[in-house]
Amino acid sequence: MHPTAAQKESYRRDGFLVLERFLEGAQLDRLRERFARVFEHDWETGLQPDEVNYVPGVTPADRTRQLCNVWKADRVLAAGVLSPRVGSFTARLADLPGVRIAQDNAIWKPPSGKPLLCHQDAAYLDHLDPPNMTTCWMALDDTAADTGTIFYVRGSHRWPHAPLGGTFHAPDDWLAHVRHAMPEGAELDLVPIEVPAGGAAFHDGWTFHGSPANARADRERRSIVSHMISTDTRWNPASPHPIYSRYRRPDETEIDEAFFPILWRDGYRTPWLERYCAHAEASAAV
Numbered sequence: 001m002h003p004t005a006a007q008k009e010s011y012r013r014d015g016f017l018v019l020e021r022f023l024e025g026a027q028l029d030r031l032r033e034r035f036a037r038v039f040e041h042d043w044e045t046g047l048q049p050d051e052v053n054y055v056p057g058v059t060p061a062d063r064t065r066q067l068c069n070v071w072k073a074d075r076v077l078a079a080g081v082l083s084p085r086v087g088s089f090t091a092r093l094a095d096l097p098g099v100r101i102a103q104d105n106a107i108w109k110p111p112s113g114k115p116l117l118c119h120q121d122a123a124y125l126d127h128l129d130p131p132n133m134t135t136c137w138m139a140l141d142d143t144a145a146d147t148g149t150i151f152y153v154r155g156s157h158r159w160p161h162a163p164l165g166g167t168f169h170a171p172d173d174w175l176a177h178v179r180h181a182m183p184e185g186a187e188l189d190l191v192p193i194e195v196p197a198g199g200a201a202f203h204d205g206w207t208f209h210g211s212p213a214n215a216r217a218d219r220e221r222r223s224i225v226s227h228m229i230s231t232d233t234r235w236n237p238a239s240p241h242p243i244y245s246r247y248r249r250p251d252e253t254e255i256d257e258a259f260f261p262i263l264w265r266d267g268y269r270t271p272w273l274e275r276y277c278a279h280a281e282a283s284a285a286v
């Protein structure tokens with residue numbers, strides 16, 4: 001599956017691209033089942049994700065739930081976020097030599113769930129040189145503007161890079177940061193991503209995006225997200241990240257494939273990915 005010239009042009013112009021269909025039906029069912037299990041803290045591999053922003057019975061019911069790097073905890077979810085299709089489509093779309101995973105996300109916005117801040121991903125990535133990110137966001141439910149889907153600010157990837165600002169989880173005003181950061185005279189052209197379950201959206205690391213509260217008390221909104229970086233990226237030791245820089249080998253700036261596998265680089269994939277993700281196929285067959 002290759003992006004067309006028109007899709008590449010639209011991505012360059014808007015800072016994002018929407019595909020109505022990306023994941024297949026049978027895979028979607030398996031992903032939803034494992035998605036529920038990891039939020040119960042049932043780690044299929046025995047490893048917990050790098051960030052666990054949800055504890056059953058403790059986290060307030062209206063908080064949007066988030067886990068980061070579920071690929072380490074569950075191999076069916078790994079097969080979704082680390083797939084060759086995600087990697088090759090993203091690299092070609094964004095004109096990159098190759099991509100590796102930086103971090104995945106599982107995001108579960110419950111009925112009446114609270115917002116996530118409108119932000120730029122790359123602003124959080126000072127620990128990388130250069131800070132960059134290209135994201136594939138995949139819907140596990142039909143999404144709509146009133147169920148708290150992701151919104152993109154069209155064209156904002158071409159604005160001057162803004163510093164970090166605002167609270168990511170449950171901010172009082174999910175648009176306050178972008179309103180403060182946007183250049184004078186710019187327009188806040190907010191685009192809700194309304195796709196059927198299995199649809200996907202790709203965005204640039206400097207495209208402002210976030211999601212408002214779920215206005216519906218009868219609908220949830222679940223998604224899995226593959227946050228990738230160019231294979232040309234290195235560590236920036238001068239600005240360590242409190243969680244992810246623990247994976248930097250001392251005195252080296254090269255990023256280790258053991259922890260940040262390459263999804264696609266001109267046909268190459270980190271060799272152990274095939275065996276690791278094959279578990280998803282095997283478990284589908286039983």
Ligand SMILES: O=C(O)CCC(=O)C(=O)O
Nearest residue numbers: 107116137150210211225
């Ligand atoms: O799904 C959302 O609400 C936001 C996700 C997000 O921030 C991202 O995919 O970069």
